[in-house]
Amino acid sequence: MKLALFDAPEGTARLGVVTTSAQGATVTDVTAALPWPHDPDPVTAGWWRALCRDFPGVRSALEDAAAAGPARPVEEVALRAPVLGPSKIVATASNYGEHVAEMHGVQQRTLGRVESWMMEFDVFLKAPSSIVGPGADVVLPPDVVAAGHEVHHESELVVVIGAGGRDIPEERAMDHVLGFTAGLDITVRSAADRSRRKSYDSFSPLGPWIATTDEIGDGADLDIRLTCGGDVRQSVNTADMLTPVPRIVAYASSVMTLLPGDVLFTGAPPGVGAIRAGEKLEMSISRIGSMTVGVV
Numbered sequence: 001m002k003l004a005l006f007d008a009p010e011g012t013a014r015l016g017v018v019t020t021s022a023q024g025a026t027v028t029d030v031t032a033a034l035p036w037p038h039d040p041d042p043v044t045a046g047w048w049r050a051l052c053r054d055f056p057g058v059r060s061a062l063e064d065a066a067a068a069g070p071a072r073p074v075e076e077v078a079l080r081a082p083v084l085g086p087s088k089i090v091a092t093a094s095n096y097g098e099h100v101a102e103m104h105g106v107q108q109r110t111l112g113r114v115e116s117w118m119m120e121f122d123v124f125l126k127a128p129s130s131i132v133g134p135g136a137d138v139v140l141p142p143d144v145v146a147a148g149h150e151v152h153h154e155s156e157l158v159v160v161i162g163a164g165g166r167d168i169p170e171e172r173a174m175d176h177v178l179g180f181t182a183g184l185d186i187t188v189r190s191a192a193d194r195s196r197r198k199s200y201d202s203f204s205p206l207g208p209w210i211a212t213t214d215e216i217g218d219g220a221d222l223d224i225r226l227t228c229g230g231d232v233r234q235s236v237n238t239a240d241m242l243t244p245v246p247r248i249v250a251y252a253s254s255v256m257t258l259l260p261g262d263v264l265f266t267g268a269p270p271g272v273g274a275i276r277a278g279e280k281l282e283m284s285i286s287r288i289g290s291m292t293v294g295v296v
Contacts, residue, residue: 001059001178004209004288005048005133008079012040015051017066018074018209020289026071033065034058045084045261052162052178053260055212074208080199081133081206082181083160087259089204090252094119094195095242095267102270110150110189118194122245123252127199128186131263134207134291138186138207140277141200150189153275154268155226155234155283157219158183159245160210161262168253173246176258179212180219182285184226184293185265186275206263207291216287219245221284224269228279235269241267 002018004027006041016027018115031038035058036047050060094100100119107114132138140151186203198204216222219238226234243251248266252258275281275295282289 001062001212001214002209003082003083003212003223004074005080005082007080010254013080013084016077017062019066019071024026025074025289026035027074027077028066028069028071030065030069033061035061043085048084049259049261052160053164055162055178058215079134079208081131082208082210083131083206083261083263086128086131086261086263088256089128089130089263089265090123090256090258091126091198091265092121092123092243092248092267094121095248096236096240096269097242098240098270099268099272102272106189106272111191123197123248123255126204126265127195128218128263130199130201132202132205132293134205135293136205137186137202137294137296138205138275138281139200139202139296140275141188144188144190147190149154150274152189152272153226153233153281154185154187154272155224156183156185156268157222157224157238157245157266157285158206159219159249159264161258161260162247164258164260164262166253166257168250168258169253170246170250173249174213174218176249176253177213178215179210180222180285180288181210182208182224182283182288182291183263183265184281184283185268187272205291205293208289219266222288225284227282228275233273234269236269238266238273240269243267271279
């Protein structure tokens with residue numbers, strides 16, 4: 001199943017089921033099928049976290065509502081980021097071998113040295129306030145631009161946590177995942193703290209929707225592609241991950257409790273590079289979908 005969040009006329013987030021075909025994508029509003037009150041406030045968003053936690057129990061009701069309700073072309077709705085109020089964004093570092101190799105040159109150019117500790121697999125945090133939806137703009141911070149720092153794109157497979165938990169065994173990790181979406185981990189290349197460099201507002205575009213694990217499995221064979229102006233900047237298959245999704249989830253949960261609705265970036269593939277005002281970034285992940293964001 002593909003789950004989208006989109007704006008109703010009054011600006012509140014609605015839940016939709018997306019159907020894709022050769023003719024395009026449609027979305028059906030299934031909000032009324034939820035067994036909880038629909039809290040329109042994205043700050044509280046209790047209904048969304050309940051959906052992430054209890055999706056297996058409400059899935060059939062959503063399927064029935066999607067089959068019965070009117071479908072609209074996706075182009076007619078304003079898609080939001082397909083998450084609401086996550087307690088945290090957990091991001092994965094150094095998870096593709098070719099990216100680790102390229103970062104030696106990137107760091108030598110931007111820092112004048114190589115930080116060897118950054119070449120090791122680990123997790124860190126980004127601010128949830130950095131999340132924006134498909135079609136939004138990435139805003140280059142004026143102070144960063146004035147200082148002459150490069151700002152880079154990193155296109156990544158993103159996990160949305162379902163049931164969550166602490167010390168989740170790797171063999172059961174996917175039981176704790178709702179699904180996957182596409183994400184851009186926008187990054188300032190400077191000597192500042194990693195979390196700070198990646199947490200500016202608009203630095204975590206997500207979209208266009210979530211493909212649940214029944215469609216995607218454990219995310220181990222998906223094509224990620226990023227283009228700009230027709231030029232391919234990143235192209236990789238998630239099979240090249242050094243640490244697969246179940247192991248990432250298990251490791252992250254050994255450090256911190258993963259809560260329903262939390263977001264987990266799985267690491268940047270090779271091909272990272274600078275973005276500039278006026279560009280359009282087109283990102284796609286096979287079996288999930290695509291999104292376009294501007295740079296201003």
